[in-house]
Amino acid sequence: MRALVFPAILVLVMAVIGHVLTLHLVPSVIMGTAMNRLAAQGAALHSFRLAPRTTPQTQLVVRPSPDLAYSICAYHLRGPQPLRIRAAAYDDYGSISFFDARTNNFATIRIEETAPDSSGPDILLRGPAGGEPDGLFDGHDLRSPTPRGLILIRRLAPTQQAYDRVRAIASADVCALSSSAGTISE
Amino acid sequence: MLGHSVMVLILRSLALTLTGLLLGGVSAFWMSGLFGAAPVTPASDISLEGWVSDWAIGSTSANAYTRARVARHGLLALAKEEAVYFIRNRDDDGDPLKASCHYELQGGRQDAAWWSITLYDEESRLPMNDDGALSIDATTVGDADTWTAVISQTRPEDRLWLSSRGAEQFDLTLRLYRPLPSLLATPETRLNPPSIRKRHCGAGS
Numbered sequence: 204m205r206a207l208v209f210p211a212i213l214v215l216v217m218a219v220i221g222h223v224l225t226l227h228l229v230p231s232v233i234m235g236t237a238m239n240r241l242a243a244q245g246a247a248l249h250s251f252r253l254a255p256r257t258t259p260q261t262q263l264v265v266r267p268s269p270d271l272a273y274s275i276c277a278y279h280l281r282g283p284q285p286l287r288i289r290a291a292a293y294d295d296y297g298s299i300s301f302f303d304a305r306t307n308n309f310a311t312i313r314i315e316e317t318a319p320d321s322s323g324p325d326i327l328l329r330g331p332a333g334g335e336p337d338g339l340f341d342g343h344d345l346r347s348p349t350p351r352g353l354i355l356i357r358r359l360a361p362t363q364q365a366y367d368r369v370r371a372i373a374s375a376d377v378c379a380l381s382s383s384a385g386t387i388s389e
Numbered sequence: 390m391l392g393h394s395v396m397v398l399i400l401r402s403l404a405l406t407l408t409g410l411l412l413g414g415v416s417a418f419w420m421s422g423l424f425g426a427a428p429v430t431p432a433s434d435i436s437l438e439g440w441v442s443d444w445a446i447g448s449t450s451a452n453a454y455t456r457a458r459v460a461r462h463g464l465l466a467l468a469k470e471e472a473v474y475f476i477r478n479r480d481d482d483g484d485p486l487k488a489s490c491h492y493e494l495q496g497g498r499q500d501a502a503w504w505s506i507t508l509y510d511e512e513s514r515l516p517m518n519d520d521g522a523l524s525i526d527a528t529t530v531g532d533a534d535t536w537t538a539v540i541s542q543t544r545p546e547d548r549l550w551l552s553s554r555g556a557e558q559f560d561l562t563l564r565l566y567r568p569l570p571s572l573l574a575t576p577e578t579r580l581n582p583p584s585i586r587k588r589h590c591g592a593g594s
Contacts, residue, residue, distance in 0.1 A: 213402065214409040221413025226421065226453035230460040237464055258515070259523070259555070264464045265513040266562060269523040270505045296503050296566060300467055306460045308447035311471045313567075355465055359503060361528050 230306040237264055238277050238353065249286060251276045251356070251376040256366045272360035272369040276378035279351045280330025287381035288326040288354060290314050291372040296359035299324065304349040312343055314356070327381065328354070354378060421457035438582040439483075440475035440563060444573070447471075461513075473501075473568050473576075478560035480585045486560060488516075488553040490590040492540040494561075496583030502567035503527050506583065508540065508551045508559050516555035525549050540585070561585070 240263060246252045255261045257269045267273070278286055290299045290312075297314030312324050325342030330350050356376060360366040418424055435442045445451035446459050447468035459466055466474060478486055486492070494506070505526035510516045515523050522544070529549060530536040538549035553559055563583065565572065572579040 210401070210405050213405045214412065217406045217409025218413035218416070221410035222417045223413070223453075224410075225414040225417035226457050229417075229421070229423065229457040233460040233464060259517045259519075262515050265461070266464075266507075266509055267515065268505060268507060268564060269515065270507075270526045298467070298471055300465075300471070302465055306456060306464065307451075308466070308468045308471075311467055313471075353465065359528075361505075361524075361526055 231304055234302070234304055234306050234353075238351070241275060241277055241353075246275060246277060248277055248279055249378055249380055251354075251373070251378045253370060253373040253376075256360070256363065268357075270359065270361040272358045272366050272373070274356040274358075274373050274376050276354040277352075278328065278347070278354065278378070280328070280333060280347060281350055282330070283332060283334050284380045284382065285330075285333050286328040286354075287377060287379055288328055289375075289377040290324055290326075290356050291375035293358050293369070293372060295365070297357065299326070299354065299356045301328065301345060301347065302353045302355065303347055304351040307348065309348055310343075310345050314358070417457070421454045421461070423457060423461050435475075435576055437475070437577060437580050438584070439479055439481070440477045440580070440582045442473055442475045442576075444469045444473070446474060469568070469573060472564055472566045473573070475563040475565075475580070475582075476560055477563070477585065478558070480587045482587060484587065485558050486540075486553075486585070487558055487590070488542055488556045491588045493586045493588055494538045494540055494551065494583055495535065495586070497533075497535045497581045499527070499565055499581055500569040500572040500579050501565035504566065505564045506538075506551070507562050507564070508553060508556065509562060510556035511558050516553065516559065518552055518555040520544065520550075520552035520554060522550045522552040525551060 244263065251274045254263065254273045254275060256272070257267045276288070280286065288299070290297070293314050298311055299314060300311040301309050303309055312326065314324060327340055327342060327344050329344070329346045331346070331348065333346065358369045360369050434444060443455055445455050447466045451459070466472070480486060480492060503526065505524050507524035508516065525538050536549065538551055539545045540551045540553055542552065542554040544550055544552070569579070
């Protein structure tokens with residue numbers, strides 16, 4: 204009987220470690236896979252790309268909504284440089300949401316409600332190692348909990364006509380490294 | 390002789406370690422609903438007439454199980470202040486939703502700026518068809534107080550339609566964007582959960 208105690212304890216301890224480790228790693232692994240898949244589809248870092256209209260043939264992630272047009276920007280903020288982000292204004296439902304590498308939705312900004320004018324919301328995103336705001340920037344100042352992540356613009360586009368309307372404005376979306384609060388390094 | 394005993398002990402310990410890690414990993418997958426088609430799990434904290442949701446989705450406060458399940462079945466989901474998601478995988482009789490059956494989906498207005506209902510297959514993907522009937526939404530039904538749609542593999546005449554062609558078993562996701570504070574506070578009284586009545590199963594569905 205005593206001979207079974209050590210093996211049982213070892214299996215139990217390892218099971219707990221395996222359980223916790225799996226739960227910890229799954230979101231990051233799935234997020235990393237999604238980011239790699241986006242890169243394989245031609246999406247560049249620090250640049251918005253309007254995804255093709257969502258259909259069974261074009262779906263990139265699980266449970267996409269076919270009623271929305273998605274613009275995606277992947278980021279990797281290793282140093283102090285922040286990302287300057289701007290979502291072109293849209294007169295129907297629209298939001299810009301931020302996801303860290305652990306899949307947390309750490310910020311969401313509504314496009315039409317926060318736009319002071321027709322240019323849409325203006326946002327600075329800093330990495331964990333990014334500096335403090337310089338006081339000159341009067342837009343949304345955000346900090347990503349992890350260096351890597353995804354930014355997703357959703358715009359309501361349940362029809363081809365609505366999607367075409369989004370396509371016409373999405374080229375004005377900006378996601379680019381910024382040397383300071385006001386300057387974009389293209 | 391001693392060397393042999395030590396080697397056996399090391400190998401046994403290694404085997405037990407791997408067994409434990411494997412058990413832990415498999416149990417984590419099972420408890421998070423990561424195996425197969427399990428976006429709906431007992432861990433879901435809101436359940437209204439078959440529609441289940443978890444208000445912690447997208448939030449940093451989500452527990453590890455919710456976080457893993459959402460990563461697998463709903464990556465890039467929004468926090469509840471912006472959108473809430475309800476999933477249903479059974480009809481009003483409690484039977485799993487199947488593409489071989491014909492259903493009537495009936496609903497009404499929702500306490501949100503915009504809503505949609507989308508059909509997904511067992512792998513949480515849009516079913517592989519080219520019917521152009523993947524979802525219905527608030528703009529489709531207009532200002533109607535109540536609406537009815539058909540879920541089937543073949544297109545009905547002059548009816549709202551969700552195509553189940555290309556799925557075997559499926560589920561529906563109800564998205565409510567910009568939910569009103571009243572809905573977030575008391576979903577049990579403010580949600581208008583659509584009903585799913587099975588009409589018939591078999592050929593012609």
